[in-house]
Amino acid sequence: MKKHTCTFIMMAGLYLICSCTRGTPEQKKIPVETVMVIHGGAGVIRQTEMNGEKEQLYRDKLQEALMAGFNLLKEGGSSLDAVQAAINIMEDSPLFNAGKGAVFAANGKNEMDAAIMDGKTGQAGAVTCVRHVKNPIDLARLVMEKSEHVLLSGEGAEEFAREQGLTLMPEEYFFTEYRWQQLIRAREKEKQMMDSLAQNKSGTVGALALDRNGNLAAGTSTGGRTNKRYGRIGDTPLIGAGTYADNKSCAVSATGHGEYFIRGVVAYDIAAMIEYRGFSLNEAVQEAIHKKLTRAGGSGGVIALDARGNIAMTFNTEGMYRGYIRGNEEAVILLYKE
C-alpha cells in the first residue's frame, strides 16, 4: 500500500507540474512582456450595412488606438498610460460612441462617462454625466490621482476638470450629424412604439494593458445610449460593473446594455470567478457573457486580460469592434464573429 500511495503522490505531483507549465488551451505558454487589448463597442453597425470603405475606416482607427497604447508599453510606459492613450484616440474619433462621437441623450444633449482602474494598487477614478470634457478618460484618471473620490458627476466633475486645467469644449464639438440623425430616428421609432433597444447601438470604447512590470490597467469611455433618459448612468463609470482591474485576477472592460452589466456586477464577477472559483480567464468570461448575461436577457460583450497575458474577447451580439497585440506577435483587428 505504501508503494501505491507513493506512486499516486508522484503521479499527482507530476500532473500538477504539467498543468501549471503547459496551461489549458486558452492559456499562453510563455510569459509575455506586454499586451494591449481594445474594444470599440459591441452591438455596433450590422455586417450587412457595412461596406468596404466604412470597414477600413474602423479597422484603421482601431489599429491606431491599439498601437498608441502598445508603443507606450514597449517603451516601458505604464499600463495606465497605455490604456489612456488608446482610449484618447477613440474618444477623438467620430466613429465611436465616446468623446467626439458621443451619442445624444433624449434631451438632445451629450452626456459622457468614463472610468479607469489600476490593477496594481486597486485605485480607481470615474466620471459620469460630463458634457464638455474633450477626453473623459483623462478626467477619470485625474479623479483617481488628484482627488480623494472615485466617482464625480455632472457639473461638480466639470468644476474639478477646470481646476485641473483639462480641455473643456463647447457642446457643438460633440455634435456629429450621424449621431444627431441617430437620435432623430430613435425619437421617431419611439413615437411608433417600436422597441427602442434595437436602436441603442453602443459603440462604447475600452482598453486593457499589461505593462513590463506585470501591472494591469483597465479603462472604458462612453457617450451612453442614444435617446437615453437625461441623467441615466450606465455601467461604464461603475467600478466592478463595466470596468475593473486587479493584478491578482484580471482587467475587464465591458460594452453593451449597461443596466444588465450593473445588476450582474459583471466586470467584478469575472474577477471573482477567477479568484474564488479557480476559473481560467476564458472560462470566467464565457460564464459571464454566454451564460449569465444571456440568461438575464442582456446583450453586449467584454474584453479581459490577466497578468500572464491571457486574452478573452467575448460577446453575444452580432459584432464587437476589437483588437489586440501581444509581445512580438502581429496586431489583430476583428469586427464580427470569427
Next chain:
Amino acid sequence: MKKHTCTFIMMAGLYLICSCTRGTPEQKKIPVETVMVIHGGAGVIRQTEMNGEKEQLYRDKLQEALMAGFNLLKEGGSSLDAVQAAINIMEDSPLFNAGKGAVFAANGKNEMDAAIMDGKTGQAGAVTCVRHVKNPIDLARLVMEKSEHVLLSGEGAEEFAREQGLTLMPEEYFFTEYRWQQLIRAREKEKQMMDSLAQNKSGTVGALALDRNGNLAAGTSTGGRTNKRYGRIGDTPLIGAGTYADNKSCAVSATGHGEYFIRGVVAYDIAAMIEYRGFSLNEAVQEAIHKKLTRAGGSGGVIALDARGNIAMTFNTEGMYRGYIRGNEEAVILLYKE
C-alpha cells in the same frame, strides 16, 4: 484496505450530514419566517459625546424603523416593501444622514443617493445627486419598477420623480442646524489642514428584509459626506458596492467611507465569497470588513442577511447604529461594540 476506505467514506458522509444540519456557530438552526435588519450608519457620534437623552432618541427611532418594516413582513408584505418602509422612517428623521437629515456638500447644498435591490429577480434601482426628493429610496424603487434604467442622477432623476408624482421638497426642508454646523466646522478644519475624514461622520441608513416567501431585499439611503465635493458619488447608489441582494447568497447594505467600498466592490464581494468560496455569511462579512476593508485603510461596516435568516452586523469603526428582529424573538437595538 477496502474496509478502511468504506469506514472513511461513511465517516466523511456522517460528518457532512452533521455539518449541514447542525450549522456553524453563526448559522441559525431553525428556518425563520421573517427577518428585518437595519443600520443608521457607522462611524457615528462617539460614545463619549453621547448622553442618555440623545442615545434614547436614536434607540427609539431605530426601533420605530425596524418595526415599521417588520410589521409589514408579519402581515405578509414583501421584503421590498419592508425595506422601503424602514428606510422611510429614518429618511424622515433629522437624526440620520439621509433625507431630512442629509449632510451638506462643500457647496452648501444637500445631495442624496439611494438604492434598492430585489433578491428574487435581481432587479435594482438607484438615484444619485438628487436635491429635492423627500424620500430618495422611493425614487430608487420607481427607477427599478417604472424605468428601463438602474441608475438615474441629478436633474434627470428629479424630472423622472416629478413624472412619477413623487413628493419634491424645497431645499430648506433638508436644512438642519446640526448638519449646517457640521459643515461650518468641517470647513474650518479644512482651513487648518486637519484631516477632514475624521469629521465625515456617515450616518447613512440601510435596511434588509427576508419575507415569508423567502425573498431578500436590500436598500440604502444617504446624504453623502459632509463637505464632500459637489457631484461626488459614493457607494450607496452603486449596485454591488454599497447595496446588493440575491436570494442565492445574501442581502447587504453598507455604510462608511464610500470610496473604499466602491474600489472593493464590497457588497457583491460578500455575496461572491458565499456563492463561490462557500463561506458562511459571517465568514464572508468578517473577511470583507476586518481583513480586506481594514487592510485597504477603509472604515465602515455592513449589515448582511441570508435567505436562511442568518444575520451579520460588522464594522471597524467605534460604533454602528443597528438593529434586528427575527421570527418571534425580541427586537435588538445596538449602538456601539458589544
